[in-house]
Every structure is written in C-alpha cells, then in structure tokens.
Amino acid sequence: MKSIVAEVITIGDEILYGQITDTNTQWISAEIDKVGIKTIRKTSIGDQESQILGILEEGFSRADILLMTGGLGPTKDDITKKTIAKYFNDTLEINKDAEAFVKDFFEKRGRPFTEINRQQAALPTKCTYLPNITGTAPGMWFEHNGKILVSMPGVPVEMKYLIEHEVIPRLKAFFELPVIEHHIISTIGIGESFLAETIEEWEDQLPEHIRLAYLPSFSQVRLRLTGFGDDRKIIQEQIKIEAEKVKPLIASYIFSESNQTIAEAVGELLKSKNATLGVAESCTGGNIAHMITLIPGSSAFFLGGVVSYSNDAKMNVLKVKQETLTNFGAVSEQTVKQMAEGVRITMRSTYGIATSGIAGPDGGTADKPVGTVWIAVSDGKTTEARLLKLGKQREVNIEYSSVAALNLLRRFIN
Amino acid sequence: MKSIVAEVITIGDEILYGQITDTNTQWISAEIDKVGIKTIRKTSIGDQESQILGILEEGFSRADILLMTGGLGPTKDDITKKTIAKYFNDTLEINKDAEAFVKDFFEKRGRPFTEINRQQAALPTKCTYLPNITGTAPGMWFEHNGKILVSMPGVPVEMKYLIEHEVIPRLKAFFELPVIEHHIISTIGIGESFLAETIEEWEDQLPEHIRLAYLPSFSQVRLRLTGFGDDRKIIQEQIKIEAEKVKPLIASYIFSESNQTIAEAVGELLKSKNATLGVAESCTGGNIAHMITLIPGSSAFFLGGVVSYSNDAKMNVLKVKQETLTNFGAVSEQTVKQMAEGVRITMRSTYGIATSGIAGPDGGTADKPVGTVWIAVSDGKTTEARLLKLGKQREVNIEYSSVAALNLLRRFIN
Numbered sequence: 001m002k003s004i005v006a007e008v009i010t011i012g013d014e015i016l017y018g019q020i021t022d023t024n025t026q027w028i029s030a031e032i033d034k035v036g037i038k039t040i041r042k043t044s045i046g047d048q049e050s051q052i053l054g055i056l057e058e059g060f061s062r063a064d065i066l067l068m069t070g071g072l073g074p075t076k077d078d079i080t081k082k083t084i085a086k087y088f089n090d091t092l093e094i095n096k097d098a099e100a101f102v103k104d105f106f107e108k109r110g111r112p113f114t115e116i117n118r119q120q121a122a123l124p125t126k127c128t129y130l131p132n133i134t135g136t137a138p139g140m141w142f143e144h145n146g147k148i149l150v151s152m153p154g155v156p157v158e159m160k161y162l163i164e165h166e167v168i169p170r171l172k173a174f175f176e177l178p179v180i181e182h183h184i185i186s187t188i189g190i191g192e193s194f195l196a197e198t199i200e201e202w203e204d205q206l207p208e209h210i211r212l213a214y215l216p217s218f219s220q221v222r223l224r225l226t227g228f229g230d231d232r233k234i235i236q237e238q239i240k241i242e243a244e245k246v247k248p249l250i251a252s253y254i255f256s257e258s259n260q261t262i263a264e265a266v267g268e269l270l271k272s273k274n275a276t277l278g279v280a281e282s283c284t285g286g287n288i289a290h291m292i293t294l295i296p297g298s299s300a301f302f303l304g305g306v307v308s309y310s311n312d313a314k315m316n317v318l319k320v321k322q323e324t325l326t327n328f329g330a331v332s333e334q335t336v337k338q339m340a341e342g343v344r345i346t347m348r349s350t351y352g353i354a355t356s357g358i359a360g361p362d363g364g365t366a367d368k369p370v371g372t373v374w375i376a377v378s379d380g381k382t383t384e385a386r387l388l389k390l391g392k393q394r395e396v397n398i399e400y401s402s403v404a405a406l407n408l409l410r411r412f413i414n
Numbered sequence: 415m416k417s418i419v420a421e422v423i424t425i426g427d428e429i430l431y432g433q434i435t436d437t438n439t440q441w442i443s444a445e446i447d448k449v450g451i452k453t454i455r456k457t458s459i460g461d462q463e464s465q466i467l468g469i470l471e472e473g474f475s476r477a478d479i480l481l482m483t484g485g486l487g488p489t490k491d492d493i494t495k496k497t498i499a500k501y502f503n504d505t506l507e508i509n510k511d512a513e514a515f516v517k518d519f520f521e522k523r524g525r526p527f528t529e530i531n532r533q534q535a536a537l538p539t540k541c542t543y544l545p546n547i548t549g550t551a552p553g554m555w556f557e558h559n560g561k562i563l564v565s566m567p568g569v570p571v572e573m574k575y576l577i578e579h580e581v582i583p584r585l586k587a588f589f590e591l592p593v594i595e596h597h598i599i600s601t602i603g604i605g606e607s608f609l610a611e612t613i614e615e616w617e618d619q620l621p622e623h624i625r626l627a628y629l630p631s632f633s634q635v636r637l638r639l640t641g642f643g644d645d646r647k648i649i650q651e652q653i654k655i656e657a658e659k660v661k662p663l664i665a666s667y668i669f670s671e672s673n674q675t676i677a678e679a680v681g682e683l684l685k686s687k688n689a690t691l692g693v694a695e696s697c698t699g700g701n702i703a704h705m706i707t708l709i710p711g712s713s714a715f716f717l718g719g720v721v722s723y724s725n726d727a728k729m730n731v732l733k734v735k736q737e738t739l740t741n742f743g744a745v746s747e748q749t750v751k752q753m754a755e756g757v758r759i760t761m762r763s764t765y766g767i768a769t770s771g772i773a774g775p776d777g778g779t780a781d782k783p784v785g786t787v788w789i790a791v792s793d794g795k796t797t798e799a800r801l802l803k804l805g806k807q808r809e810v811n812i813e814y815s816s817v818a819a820l821n822l823l824r825r826f827i828n
Binding site: 017018019024026027028038043044046088159213214216279286289305306308312313347359360394396398 | 424428429431432434435436437439440441442443444445452453454455457459465487488521528530531548567601606610627628629630631636638645667693697698699700701702703706707708710711717718719720721722723726727729751759763773774775776805807809810
C-alpha cells in the first residue's frame with residue numbers, strides 16, 4: 001500500500017520571528033501519526049504572498065496532504081485566505097453558514113458583529129467549509145489532483161477542534177491508510193543514554209515494521225513502540241510480545257504503560273487504593289498541585305495543597321516547629337518531613353508530600369547551593385525524605401522536583 | 415546595508431512526528447531578531463542523511479546563517495554530525511577539549527564515562543568547537559563561503575546556553591548587523607480584533623521602518639514596536655514618539671511596557687508598595703502560585719497559597735463558613751470572597767486573591783455550567799468579586815482564570 005505523507009505548514013510572521021511559541025505543528029503531526037500519516041517536513045513561513053504561493057507549489061510536489069495553520073485572523077496582516085484563492089484561480093465569497101455562525105458567536109457573547117468580523121466568513125468558492133465552533137475563523141478543505149490542502153486558524157484550541165472533528169475523519173475517508181498500533185512504556189528515574197544501553201540488544205532485534213522512539217522529558221523517558229502493517233490483530237500481538245520482552249529489563253523504572261503523565265499515574269494509583277493526597281510545596285511553588293489539578297476529576301483523590309513560601313505559613317498552616325526552622329533551616333530533611341506530615345493532617349488526606357529547596361538562581365549558600373532540594377512523603381506512620389542535587393535553572397528545578405516528589409509517592413505506595 | 419537573514423532548522427524524527435514539542439525554533443528566532451537577524455524560514459526534517467544534505471543545500475542558497483538543532487544525542491538514530499562532515503568532505507576526530515569536558519561532566523556526577531559518551535566529543539575537523547557547559551553534546555560553528563552554519567544539541571537548556579554565550583556574540587562579530595530597537599506595550603482584557611480597530615488609524619500612520627506586531631496569549635495582547643535603521647538614538651526617539659501616541663488610546667488595558675508576564679507586573683506593583691500577597695485557589699489549582707513562584711525573588715512579595723480543592727480545606731484553612739458552602743455552594747460570590755479574606759489572614763498578607771469555579775470538562779450544572787468561575791480580591795477592608803463565563807476546555811479555563819485574578823488585583827491596587 002502506498003504510504004500517505006503530509007507536510008505541516010505554519011504561516012505567520014509572529015511565528016517566524018519567534019514572537020509566539022508554535023505548539024500546533026507538533027500536535028498536528030502527532031495526531032496524524034496516530035492514523036498512519038507520516039509527516040515528512042514542517043515549514044514555517046511569513047505572511048507574504050510569494051512565500052505562501054511558493055510553499056503550496058513545493059508542498060504539493062512532495063506530499064499528499066498539506067495541513068496549514070495561521071494567517072486567518074481579522075487583522076490586515078493575515079492574507080492566507082486570499083492567497084490560497086489566488087493559487088486555485090478562485091474568488092472569495094461570503095459563506096452563508098459561516099456568516100450565520102460568526103454572527104451568532106458574537107451575539108452570544110454580547111459583542112458587536114462588525115464588518116471586519118463578517119469578512120471572516122468570506123471563503124474561496126472551491127473549498128469545503130469546516131465549521132469551527134470554538135472561534136470565528138472557519139477551516140477550509142480543498143481537494144486538488146487527488147491531494148488535500150487544509151487551512152486552519154492558528155489558535156491552538158480552534159486548530160485542535162478542527163483536526164479532531166473535521167480533518168482526521170475526512171482524511172480517513174479520503175485516503176486508504178495503513179494500520180498503525182502504538183504501545184507506550186513510560187519510565188522515570190533513568191537517563192536516556194543509560195536506558196538506551198540497558199535495552200540495546202532488545203532494540204537491535206526489533207523487526208523492521210516495529211519502530212522504537214525515545215521521548216525524554218525531565219527525568220521521564222517514554223519508550224514508544226509503533227507497529228505498521230495491514231492486520232491490526234497481528235501487529236497488536238507482535239508489539240505485545242516485544243513489550244513483554246523489554247519490561248523485565250527496566251521494571252523498577254516503569255510508571256505507566258500509556259501516555260500518562262506521572263501525575264496521572266499517581267492519581268490512578270491513589271484512586272485504586274481509595275486514598276487521598278495533600279501537597280505542601282515550598283520550592284515547587286504550586287506546580288505539583290497544578291500538575292495534579294490539570295487532570296479532569298482530580299478532586300476524587302486530591303484534597304488540597306499549601307504553598308508555604310514564608311516560614312509563617314510553614315508554622316501556622318503546616319505546623320512546622322519554630323525550633324526546627326531555627327536549628328535546621330527551611331531547606332532541611334527535618335523541615336520537609338514536618339511539612340509532609342503537617343499537610344496530611346491539615347488536608348485530612350491519606351498521604352502528604354512536600355518539597356523544600358533552593359530553586360535559584362539566587363539564594364544558595366556554601367553548604368546549601370542552588371539546586372539543593374528536599375522532598376518527602378508521609379502516611380502518618382512512616383515519613384520518608386530524599387535529597388536532590390539539581391542545577392541552576394529555576395524552571396528546570398521546579399519541574400524536576402515536582403516530578404521527583406510524585407515519583408517518591410508512587411514508590412512509597414507500591 | 416545588506417540585511418542578514420537566517421534559517422532555523424530542526425533535525426529529528428521525534429520533532430517531525432510530533433513526539434516532543436519544539437520550543438527551540440521560536441526561541442532562537444526571537445533571540446536573533448533582537449540583534450537584527452531576520453528568520454526567513456523554519457524547517458523541521460527527519461534523521462535521514464538525504465534530508466539533512468538537502469536542507470543544507472537549500473538553506474545555504476537562501477540564507478546567510480543556518481542555525482541547526484538536534485541529532486547530536488548519544489543514541490544511534492542521531493546522525494547530524496557525520497552528515498555535516500560528509501557535506502563538507504570532512505571527517506570526525508575526537509576533540510581533546512570536548513573530550514576532557516565530557517569526561518569531567520560524568521565524573522562530577524558520579525556517572526560512568528562510557529565509549530558512547532566519549533564519541534560525543536568526536537567533531538568534524540573543520541568546525542570551531544563551541545563549549546557547552548550545560549550538557550554532553552558540544553556545539554559546532556562552520557564558516558562556508560562567507561556564510562555560517564551552527565549545529566547545536568536539541569535540549570532547550572543546552573541550545574539556549576550556546577545561543578546566548580557563543581552564537582550571538584560570534585554572529586555580531588562576523589556580520590555587520592543593523593540597529594534594531596524594540597518597545598513592548600502589554601495589554602490585558604481587550605481582544606485582538608477590538609484592539610486592532612481601536613488603534614487602526616495610528617497603525618496606518620506608522621513609518622515604514624517601524625513595524626507593529628500583535629502577540630496575543632489568553633486575555634493578553636502584547637504590542638511590539640520594532641524600529642530598524644543605522645542610528646540607535648534616532649530610532650529610540652521615533653519609537654518613543656509612536657508609543658506615546660498610542661498609549662492614551664488603550665491606557666486602562668496596559669499592564670506593562672516591557673515583556674513582563676502579568677504575574678511579573680503584579681509582583682513589581684506589590685514590591686513598589688511594600689505589599690504582600692496570599693492566594694487561595696480552587697479551580698486554578700495552584701497555577702496562580704506557580705505563575706508567581708516562577709519569578710526569581712518572588713518570596714519578597716509572595717507569602718503563600720492554599721489550594722482548597724475540598725470543602726474541608728476551604729473551611730479549615732481558609733475559614734469559609736459551613737453555611738456559606740451549604741447555602742450558596744463552593745462556586746459562588748460569597749464563597750470566593752471568604753476565600754480571599756481567609757487566605758489573607760492565614761498568610762498574614764496585605765492582599766488576598768481567590769478563585770472558585772468549574773474548570774470542566776465535567777461538573778457543570780444548569781445554573782452553573784462548565785466555565786463558570788468566580789474570582790475575588792481583598793485587602794481586609796474591601797473585598798471585590800467578579801464572575802467569568804468561560805468555555806469548556808479545562809486547561810484554557812485554568813490559565814484564563816489565573817490571569818484574570820492577577821489582573822483583578824492589579825486594578826484593585828491601582
């Protein structure tokens with residue numbers, strides 16, 4: 001079967017000049033990868049007609065599918081729509097469905113429906129209108145010599161809605177796509193190069209049609225097995241066999257066999273034990289609570305958190321003893337243990353976890369340099385603490401400490 | 415003066431297939447933009463020799479500078495280094511400085527220095543070695559017919575270090591770059607299209623060499639004025655004049671005249687008043703505290719936060735009254751006001767802010783649908799609350815509510 005390939009194209013000076021971060025292209029290629037469409041190139045260009053016409057020419061010569069985002073906004077620098085129309089020798093006309101929707105969108109929000117907004121409903125006559133219920137810029141679907149061009153707004157929420165509800169289903173119907181199966185093994189606490197060496201022999205014996213990817217982020221590395229073929233049952237079976245071979249080699253590092261975050265994995269573990277959690281955060285400053293509460297339904301196991309940035313808060317809310325802070329300091333094993341024990345009582349939870357450290361860039365001392373972080377977990381009977389020695393980047397230290405504290409809880413429960 | 419243009423190239427299947435999010439290219443183009451180097455194209459390709467050789471050919475034909483990241487890792491799928499060597503008819507040899515550094519890097523961390531790690535010090539003989547103190551993969555600088563190719567690791571922390579400490583200084587020395595001045599006006603609470611209409615006349619009269627960019631994110635829109643020329647003094651003066659013209663048109667929406675986040679702006683405001691803050695979060699789940707504590711030195715004005723996910727926590731820690739929760743519910747004006755007042759007392763801070771809402775996707779009711787969020791601010795004498803009616807996306811609602819609560823405090827103080 002001929003494999004179907006795509007290019008992802010981002011249009012907009014604001015992306016090109018790095019004024020905003022583009023998360024769309026990664027998300028898009030991940031989504032189409034799941035249905036067996038391989039991205040062969042991603043390109044980001046500016047809001048100039050010549051560049052847009054050029055990439056359409058280039059793209060159609062290389063790929064079966066061009067997925068384009070950006071340049072559909074109401075401001076005058078957005079020219080994607082009329083340039084695509086020009087490429088197809090087409091004209092723009094107000095699309096009645098689109099106009100009705102945009103009008104309703106503004107009325108619902110009690111905002112004036114201006115002419116500039118109405119023009120967002122003007123579409124090339126040759127395109128299929130893709131309704132976008134999340135915003136005011138519609139999506140556009142073009143068929144061109146057996147190939148597909150899709151133009152979508154650059155706003156992530158809007159693009160995601162269109163890809164999920166309009167584009168993927170239409171691509172599945174239009175092309176004959178291969179069968180693809182993924183299996184993810186999420187590890188934590190082992191570096192990529194050491195993981196690679198540990199499983200090298202196994203990796204080398206993988207069959208051609210099963211691909212392995214390393215997806216590292218902080219102290220987590222996801223192993224993704226991807227199998228291609230025609231028969232889903234066979235591929236699933238083969239992937240399962242390979243997964244069972246590798247798992248014993250890295251058992252203690254595995255925290256999930258799906259694409260879960262460590263917070264999601266810990267959440268499931270807590271739910272399975274009918275247990276609850278309270279979090280006391282000093283150096284992580286609320287990031288652990290944030291990671292947990294990003295999970296829909298997390299209130300089932302998460303009772304609450306305390307961000308104790310001041311010693312007052314540590315003493316008043318978490319009942320850390322004055323003399324502990326005086327004798328050992330806020331960043332110490334003694335303090336972090338009392339924080340974990342205290343938040344468990346304050347939140348009336350089964351478990352309490354805590355972090356206290358020096359995130360940096362300032363605040364380090366000779367014996368407690370920037371990157372010194374204590375983490376702890378308590379169930380009321382036992383309290384365990386661990387010392388982390390991290391680097392100088394504040395953001396990295398916050399993220400790494402958050403992940404480590406959640407992993408400490410995971411290992412404590414298991 | 416001939417303008418110097420660059421292309422940013424990302425190498426790696428993991429980016430191409432969307433397995434990891436690429437934040438590097440945006441960051442790189444933003445950094446070079448500041449020194450007057452315009453990015454004309456960004457391309458992401460896979461770890462195949464043909465693709466890498468192809469993009470080098472293409473890139474050198476279009477741009478003066480090629481900034482390349484990725485494909486320098488220790489795992490066997492990383493082939494950038496040897497492919498670049500092939501392109502320049504060069505060979506790889508162990509670079510003594512690089513080897514000494516990598517060896518030391520592993521010894522310092524008490525990790526074994528394996529052959530796979532030693533190979534990271536093998537570099538093309540024609541390149542200038544760019545020391546990377548943040549990791550094990552060195553950067554490489556090539557001069558080729560008056561043009562520049564830089565190859566860097568894809569790990570953001572490592573790439574950023576190399577760009578700041580090695581690449582930008584070398585580019586400034588190698589090329590004669592134009593003078594560029596930026597001025598940012600950060601607004602909050604006005605949508606992009608309405609902002610655009612409000613300042614349209616002013617925008618239309620901007621001189622050719624002063625560029626305006628809209629940088630929207632959630633309820634914030636940054637206006638960036640960029641001036642080009644030869645004389646810094648004159649450009650600064652002209653930008654200042656234009657900024658003073660537009661500011662009165664949007665005064666109440668401006669929260670900063672730099673690239674600050676709303677959290678940074680609020681932090682500065684609090685410090686200037688010697689005031690402190692406590693945060694009570696229900697639906698934002700710690701995100702406000704996280705946004706604040708990402709700021710180095712935030713302990714100067716941030717005393718702490720409470721993530722009160724359970725009613726118990728609302729009552730025990732924040733002293734919300736039982737009957738308030740019973741009569742009006744957790745998501746109500748009455749509750750969110752008591753949360754703001756309570757956290758102010760608990761944290762002994764000048765101000766308290768609070769959020770309580772239904773972030774979604776579930777938990778909505780007929781009278782309180784998903785996206786119903788109450789925010790409040792209190793100084794002990796006065797307490798103000800505001801109702802937000804947001805959408806259905808949990809992550810968006812959390813981010814939007816956090817920003818709105820910080821802005822409520824900003825307006826309360828001003």
